[in-house]
Every structure is written in C-alpha cells, then in structure tokens.
Amino acid sequence: xxxxxxxxxxxxxxxxxxxxxxxxxxxxxxxxxxxxxxxxxxxxxxxxxxxxxxxxxxxxxxxxxxxxxxxxxxxxxxxxxxxxxxxxxxxxxxxxxxxxxxxxxxxxxxxxxxxxxxxxxxxxxxxxxxxxxxxxxxxxxxxxxxxxxxxxxxxxxxxxxxxxx
Ligand SMILES: [Zn+2]
Ligand SMILES: [Zn+2]
Numbered sequence: 001x002x003x004x005x006x007x008x009x010x011x012x013x014x015x016x017x018x019x020x021x022x023x024x025x026x027x028x029x030x031x032x033x034x035x036x037x038x039x040x041x042x043x044x045x046x047x048x049x050x051x052x053x054x055x056x057x058x059x060x061x062x063x064x065x066x067x068x069x070x071x072x073x074x075x076x077x078x079x080x081x082x083x084x085x086x087x088x089x090x091x092x093x094x095x096x097x098x099x100x101x102x103x104x105x106x107x108x109x110x111x112x113x114x115x116x117x118x119x120x121x122x123x124x125x126x127x128x129x130x131x132x133x134x135x136x137x138x139x140x141x142x143x144x145x146x147x148x149x150x151x152x153x154x155x156x157x158x159x160x161x162x163x164x165x
Contacts, residue, residue, distance in 0.1 A: 001018070001020045001106075001107045001108050002101075002104045002105070002106060002107070003016065003018055003045065003104060003105045003107050004103065004104050005045060005052065005085070005100065005103055005104065005105055006104075008045065008047050008052070009052070009087075009103060011047065012047060012049060012050060013047050013049070014046070014047055015044045015045065015046040015047070016044060016045050017042075017043070017044045018042070018043060018045070018056075018107055019040070019041070019042045020040075020041055020107065020108075021038040021039060021040055021041070022038075022039040022040075022041050022058070022108060022111050022112065023108070024038075024039055027039070027112065027115060027116075029119050029123075030067070030121070030122070030123070031064050031065050031066070031067055031122065031123035032062050032063070032064055032123070033062075033063045033064060033065055033072065034062070034063045035060055035061065035062060035063075036061035036062065036063050036074060037060055037061035039058065039059070039060040039111075039115070040058070040060070041056055041057075041058050041107065041111045042057050042059075043055050043056030043057060043081075045085065045105065051084070052084060052085035052086070052100075053082065053083075053084055053085075054081070054082065054083040054084070054085060054098075054105070054107075054110060055080070055081070055082050056080070056081045056082075056107075056110070056111065056114070057078065057079070057080055057081075058077070058078070058079040058080075058081060058111055058114060058115055059076070059077060059078050059079075060076075060077045061074065061075075061076055061077070062074070062075045062076075062077050063075075064123045064125075065123070066123065066124050066125035066129055067122040067123055067124060068122075068124055068125075068129045068130070068131035068132070069125060069129050069130070069131050069132055069139050069140075069141055070132065071125050071139070071141075075123075079114060079115060079118045081110070081111065081114030081118070082096075083096055083097070083098055083110050083113075083114070084096055084097045084098070085097070085098050085099075085100055085105050086098070086099060086100065087099075087100050087103075098110055125141075129141060133145045133147055135147045
C-alpha cells in the first residue's frame with residue numbers, strides 16, 4: 001500500500017490517515033499456526049514542521065502453539081509502531097527512517113518491519129507455563145507427575161559427608 005504524501009509535505013502541517021490489510025505472505029512466525037483474521041494496520045502520518053512521523057496500530061487474530069507445553073490457543077495480537085519518513089537519508093543505517101519514493105511511502109514495508117521487530121521469539125500460553133516433563137511428557141500445568149527429580153550430585157556428597165560424622 002503506497003501512501004501519497006505530496007500534499008501533506010507541501011502543506012508543512014497536518015495529517016493523513018491510513019487503514020489497510022497487510023498481506024501475510026512470508027510473515028511466518030515460530031509458534032503461529034495460522035492467522036484467524038486479516039492483519040489490519042491503522043494509523044496516520046503527521047507533518048510537524050517538516051518532520052514526518054508515522055504512528056500505527058497493527059492488529060491480528062492468531063492461532064498459536066505454546067513453545068513449552070505445545071498447547072494450541074487463540075491470541076489477539078496488538079502492536080504499536082512508530083517510524084519517520086524522509087525524502088532523503090543522510091545515514092542509510094538509521095532503521096527508524098524510511099525513504100519516500102517520489103513523495104509516496106511504502107506503508108506495507110513499515111508495517112512488516114514493525115511486526116517482525118516486535119514479535120516475541122517464543123510464544124507461550126502464559127508467562128509462567130510449566131511446560132512438559134522431559135521424562136514422561138506430562139503437562140505440568142495440570143499437576144506434578146510421578147517422576148522423581150534426580151538428586152544433585154553435589155548435594156549427595158554433602159549428605160554422605162554429614163552421614164560419616
Ligand atoms: Zn504452555
Ligand atoms: Zn514426569
């Protein structure tokens with residue numbers, strides 16, 4: 001989605017809103033099984049005395065799998081994104097700045113980058129998910145399993161030492 005900002009730039013003030021659906025082709029994340037709604041991107045570009053700022057909210061319904069317990073669950077994703085636009089870049093490496101092409105901004109590129117940057121590395125069903133027992137595979141969120149914990153060999157030595165005294 002290209003946003004034409006030539007008028008906004010000429011005015012030196014004001015805002016231009018946008019609202020579009022992001023193509024999810026290539027947006028595959030570890031732990032995301034499917035998108036249950038389109039990915040929507042809503043926001044505005046504002047011109048503050050020549051400084052062009054983008055603010056956007058990206059939302060989507062996801063069906064995920066927990067990285068620890070492998071449970072599948074639905075999730076609502078909401079990411080707030082911000083970026084700057086410039087007609088030319090002095091520093092090519094500045095990731096917050098996006099180059100305008102003939103007064104037009106590639107909003108898809110900005111939204112895709114924000115999504116990739118803000119997506120968590122490991123999706124969990126809850127932050128304190130206990131995961132599965134590595135021995136018997138039981139879901140430890142449902143309660144403890146029958147497996148005994150291996151005693152720490154250092155503690156064993158200490159126990160034997162105490163016994164001798
Ligand atoms: Zn889990
Ligand atoms: Zn177990």
